[in-house]
Amino acid sequence: MQLQSVSTFLIFALVAHLMRRLRGDQMVCLFLISFLYIAAVDRSSIFLVLIAVILIYLWSLGVRVLYLVFSCIFILAVFKSGLIESSPDSLLYHFDFSFNQSNSITFRPIPSGVSFLFITVIVLMVTVEDRSNFFNVSATAIFFPHILSGPILHKAIEVKEEPLYKCFPNFCMVFGGGLLLLESSNNIKNYFDLIGTTDGASSYVRAWVFYLYLLANFFGYSLIATAYSRLFGIEIPINFNAPSLSNSPSDFWLRWHRSLSLVFRNIMFKKLLSVRSPRVVAVFAVMILSGVWHGWGINYLIWGALHGLIIVLYPKKLPIVVNYAFMLIFFPMTWISFYTTDITTIMEQYRGVFQGHDNLPYPGLKSMASMFFMLALSFVPYSRLMKLAQIQVSLHATEPYAIHHCDEARLSAQALSVIAAGVLLALCYSYGIGLSSGFLYQRF
Numbered sequence: 001m002q003l004q005s006v007s008t009f010l011i012f013a014l015v016a017h018l019m020r021r022l023r024g025d026q027m028v029c030l031f032l033i034s035f036l037y038i039a040a041v042d043r044s045s046i047f048l049v050l051i052a053v054i055l056i057y058l059w060s061l062g063v064r065v066l067y068l069v070f071s072c073i074f075i076l077a078v079f080k081s082g083l084i085e086s087s088p089d090s091l092l093y094h095f096d097f098s099f100n101q102s103n104s105i106t107f108r109p110i111p112s113g114v115s116f117l118f119i120t121v122i123v124l125m126v127t128v129e130d131r132s133n134f135f136n137v138s139a140t141a142i143f144f145p146h147i148l149s150g151p152i153l154h155k156a157i158e159v160k161e162e163p164l165y166k167c168f169p170n171f172c173m174v175f176g177g178g179l180l181l182l183e184s185s186n187n188i189k190n191y192f193d194l195i196g197t198t199d200g201a202s203s204y205v206r207a208w209v210f211y212l213y214l215l216a217n218f219f220g221y222s223l224i225a226t227a228y229s230r231l232f233g234i235e236i237p238i239n240f241n242a243p244s245l246s247n248s249p250s251d252f253w254l255r256w257h258r259s260l261s262l263v264f265r266n267i268m269f270k271k272l273l274s275v276r277s278p279r280v281v282a283v284f285a286v287m288i289l290s291g292v293w294h295g296w297g298i299n300y301l302i303w304g305a306l307h308g309l310i311i312v313l314y315p316k317k318l319p320i321v322v323n324y325a326f327m328l329i330f331f332p333m334t335w336i337s338f339y340t341t342d343i344t345t346i347m348e349q350y351r352g353v354f355q356g357h358d359n360l361p362y363p364g365l366k367s368m369a370s371m372f373f374m375l376a377l378s379f380v381p382y383s384r385l386m387k388l389a390q391i392q393v394s395l396h397a398t399e400p401y402a403i404h405h406c407d408e409a410r411l412s413a414q415a416l417s418v419i420a421a422g423v424l425l426a427l428c429y430s431y432g433i434g435l436s437s438g439f440l441y442q443r444f
Contacts, residue, residue: 003041003148004224004434009175013168016064016231028158030232031139038113038144045147048114051075052121053138059125060134066126070376072118079114080296113147115293120146120153123263123396128156130147143234149225151237152259154266154400160233165413167230167406172421175227181220181377182434187370188213191363203349205360207335212374214335215243217437218257219377237400239264244378247323249311252331254397262400264290284308294338299346303337310334 002008019029039046047289055068121141127276128137133156140157161366192213195206222239237259246252253261264286272282291304310331318326336349363371383393386404395402428434 013294027135027139034142034144060131145225145228149221169418169421170389171227171230176424178223179218179428182218182437184370185216187366191367204353211332238402241382246327
């Protein structure tokens with residue numbers, strides 16, 4: 001049961017409808033639904049989900065938050081370092097007490113959503129004041145769309161009492177749009193891999209292609225997570241909001257992977273400033289931690305330190321044209337240290353940034369169309385994008401959550417939404433659009 005499968009989406013629509021008709025505690029139902037689905041998708045994640053629930057239970061009993069936070073960090077460090085590797089086919093774990101000897105982590109499978117799960121547990125234990133509602137916080141931590149698709153939850157979820165049929169066609173279109181982005185990510189990745197096998201090809205072009213690939217993959221899964229969440233009447237954070245419209249490095253992180261960026265900004269960065277840490281120290285600490293969160297490797301430390309350096313040194317008063325030019329022309333080069341795994345290769349890639357344009361392979365029609373599509377989409381604000389599905393969105397730059405609202409449309413407009421949603425889902429189901437695209441961030 002793949003999350004991006006049309007049949008899975010429709011099954012969960014029925015489950016959400018039945019859950020809303022139950023008179024019992026909806027949080028208990030959500031907890032059981034999420035637990036069973038995660039167990040079906042990746043059996044190796046069950047053990048970690050149980051650990052997360054136990055930590056939340058200890059939190060509800062009044063155990064000091066600091067001890068529990070360090071427990072979460074320890075678990076993340078163990079899995080990201082490669083000390084413990086999991087087998088997707090087993091509930092047990094294979095212990096290997098020798099850290100990875102290379103200077104970067106290898107891209108091996110880790111339990112689904114381990115990073116999103118435990119950072120959400122940390123955020124909830126730090127921000128939620130009422131410790132008495134154990135099931136609410138537990139259901140939030142293991143809510144399956146966020147674990148399997150990436151938005152990090154900042155507060156306990158709330159189920160809105162609204163009819164499912166009211167917005168169902170609209171969010172079917174959002175789900176279908178996510179599938180189209182995943183299909184685009186497949187096409188772009190094919191070209192990214194092709195450039196990597198071409199001697200002397202420009203590393204600058206490859207960095208831009210990776211940026212578009214990562215945006216298509218992660219944004220596609222984020223849209224799918226939003227569609228699933230809204231089936232249950234739940235709002236989750238919005239991860240992307242026109243990142244190519246950024247006018248500074250700081251503004252970029254308010255538009256890219258917003259659910260993670262705003263965790264670091266609203267919790268860690270502000271906490272460091274509150275204890276009178278110099279702004280430079282706070283920025284570097286946050287960005288290096290962001291790098292370590294993505295992986296246990298020297299390349300991620302370089303990536304985080306590079307972003308910290310850019311944020312600290314970037315002039316505050318520059319002409320708007322210069323700001324946009326820098327963000328569009330030079331900023332994408334920072335991705336080189338994200339996907340390149342050792343220092344020697346990173347240096348070679350940066351030296352070859354403006355070389356090798358004559359050796360670029362032809363991308364093919366599908367890859368080229370997908371790249372132009374994602375480039376255009378990267379300039380479209382999230383609220384404008386949702387209007388295509390007739391959904392009104394209220395979103396503030398420094399707030400992770402948005403409010404989605406479907407207007408009371410005329411009968412003709414409602415019928416058009418139903419037809420458009422049906423055609424889009426039928427095409428995606430018939431041609432298997434997006435089904436072969438794995439979630440890149442599961443590596444981290």
